[in-house]
Amino acid sequence: MARNLRGSPPDPWSASDQAEFRALLRALQQWAGYSSLERLEEGAAHRRTSMPPSTANRALNNDKLPTADFVRRFVLACDADVARWTAARDALHDLKYSRDTPATGPVENSVPDSRDLSDLPSFCPYPGLAAFRPDQAQWFFGREKVTAELLSLLTERMIDTGPLVVVGPSGTGKSSLLRAGLLAALSEGRLPGSRDFARLVFTPTANPIDALGAQLAVATGSDGPEIIAALSDDPRRVVEVIRKLPGTDEPNSIRAVIVVDQFEEAFILCQDEDRRQAFIRALCVAAAEGGGALVVLGLRADHYGRCAAYPELIEALRIGQVLLGAMTNAQLRSAIEKPAFAAGLELEPGLVEVMLRDLGQGDTAVDVPGYQPGALPLLSHALLATWQQREGRTLTLAAYRLVGGISGAITNTAERAYRVLEPAQQEVARSVLAPHDPTRRRRGRHPSSGRACPSGCRVV
Ligand SMILES: Nc1ncnc2c1ncn2[C@@H]1O[C@H](COP(=O)(O)OP(=O)(O)O)[C@@H](O)[C@H]1O
Numbered sequence: 001m002a003r004n005l006r007g008s009p010p011d012p013w014s015a016s017d018q019a020e021f022r023a024l025l026r027a028l029q030q031w032a033g034y035s036s037l038e039r040l041e042e043g044a045a046h047r048r049t050s051m052p053p054s055t056a057n058r059a060l061n062n063d064k065l066p067t068a069d070f071v072r073r074f075v076l077a078c079d080a081d082v083a084r085w086t087a088a089r090d091a092l093h094d095l096k097y098s099r100d101t102p103a104t105g106p107v108e109n110s111v112p113d114s115r116d117l118s119d120l121p122s123f124c125p126y127p128g129l130a131a132f133r134p135d136q137a138q139w140f141f142g143r144e145k146v147t148a149e150l151l152s153l154l155t156e157r158m159i160d161t162g163p164l165v166v167v168g169p170s171g172t173g174k175s176s177l178l179r180a181g182l183l184a185a186l187s188e189g190r191l192p193g194s195r196d197f198a199r200l201v202f203t204p205t206a207n208p209i210d211a212l213g214a215q216l217a218v219a220t221g222s223d224g225p226e227i228i229a230a231l232s233d234d235p236r237r238v239v240e241v242i243r244k245l246p247g248t249d250e251p252n253s254i255r256a257v258i259v260v261d262q263f264e265e266a267f268i269l270c271q272d273e274d275r276r277q278a279f280i281r282a283l284c285v286a287a288a289e290g291g292g293a294l295v296v297l298g299l300r301a302d303h304y305g306r307c308a309a310y311p312e313l314i315e316a317l318r319i320g321q322v323l324l325g326a327m328t329n330a331q332l333r334s335a336i337e338k339p340a341f342a343a344g345l346e347l348e349p350g351l352v353e354v355m356l357r358d359l360g361q362g363d364t365a366v367d368v369p370g371y372q373p374g375a376l377p378l379l380s381h382a383l384l385a386t387w388q389q390r391e392g393r394t395l396t397l398a399a400y401r402l403v404g405g406i407s408g409a410i411t412n413t414a415e416r417a418y419r420v421l422e423p424a425q426q427e428v429a430r431s432v433l434a435p436h437d438p439t440r441r442r443r444g445r446h447p448s449s450g451r452a453c454p455s456g457c458r459v460v
């Protein structure tokens with residue numbers, strides 16, 4: 001299929017970690033119409049750059065964030081927006097979303113994966129503004145109950161049908177729950193056979209069918225454009241693609257879990273109603289009896305109503321939705337304390353109470369949520385900032401106050417980062433973020449895309 005018939009390319013800003021970023025680069029290769037790395041090399045030469053297959057293979061298949069130079073050449077070869085991709089790559093690097101840890105020593109601020117335990121005191125178990133990744137499950141606390149609830153609902157879905165929808169306000173912890181809660185639990189085998197399920201996690205982007213097709217292509221080792229063409233032609237063909245994944249021959253064998261995070265993008269970014277419908281169809285067929293997949297959608301609550309136009313989604317929401325709200329006192333306390341203890345850190349007595357109070361928890365003797373659900377990123381960032389100012393192994397009250405507490409930590413970090421930008425970068429930052437508007441800066445989102453923004457990420 002000619003590229004220009006397949007809509008806009010995958011969006012690099014939809015990656016929340018380096019693994020997703022590499023998956024998007026593969027999706028970009030598919031979008032550009034290169035069926036192999038050899039074809040990609042030819043395309044690179046055509047655009048006066050170089051991309052040897054061995055280099056591409058290495059960069060796309062290791063567990064590191066690709067270098068800026070690699071991304072530039074790769075995206076150039078694919079004839080996509082080089083500035084956008086390199087900015088998104090830099091943002092991941094700056095925020096230490098990636099596990100781009102040099103062999104010589106740990107990178108400060110990054111949440112360690114299990115291999116980094118020997119360097120514990122140098123690592124921060126709080127991801128700041130980033131969502132938790134599946135490999136960070138050991139630092140993820142406070143959502144045990146809802147994770148168990150999701151697993152139980154999915155157990156029904158192994159026999160019953162339809163996608164499960166996790167809905168909640170922005171910043172409430174949906175992406176983290178889906179990755180470090182649900183996917184991690186499945187990889188531990190907490191559902192029968194789930195250790196062997198292919199695990200797909202992606203966001204719809206402007207071209208949800210392409211995004212799904214690219215993920216399935218990677219999982220099955222098949223040709224992306226072919227799968228995308230098949231799904232566009234008839235979304236029900238998703239079943240034959242899923243059957244290529246390993247699994248038993250039983251009619252209801254589950255071979256994959258498909259997590260579509262930020263499902264609202266299918267409404268916000270995708271402008272093509274036919275493709276949106278095809279996407280929804282494909283997901284519902286995959287989740288239906290004999291479809292071979294468990295499908296879980298993460299949905300921002302303010303777009304809930306958009307689902308009402310799609311009968312299959314109405315049905316899914318009627319029988320399978322989980323509303324994710326704020327954490328209770330005990331859950332918050334465990335989200336603050338347990339990662340610290342697991343990472344060999346200590347919390348000064350009184351710090352947790354002050355944090356809970358600043359978050360608006362009020363009477364900490366009562367175990368109910370008292371904070372705005374979307375305030376969780378503020379806590380997470382304040383924990384990271386406090387960790388940066390720690391005394392030895394201890395997160396202190398003085399450090400917490402120094403960084404500005406729950407409400408001030410992001411502003412302070414932003415101001416500091418802003419000051420070290422070049423004048424031109426400051427100008428871009430100002431145009432993207434209102435410098436003194438903490439609500440916009442709070443989550444470092446690009447106003448038009450709703451994602452972490454290029455200069456915003458440098459700033460925060
Ligand atoms: N259980 C948790 N404990 C501590 N921080 C959390 C937890 N869940 C999410 N966060 C933090 O809250 C913020 C929002 O989380 P995210 O998963 O991106 O939410 P959403 O997808 O709903 O917008 C991030 O900063 C993340 O690190």
Ligand SMILES: [Mg+2]
Binds near residue numbers: 174
């Ligand atoms: Mg999210």
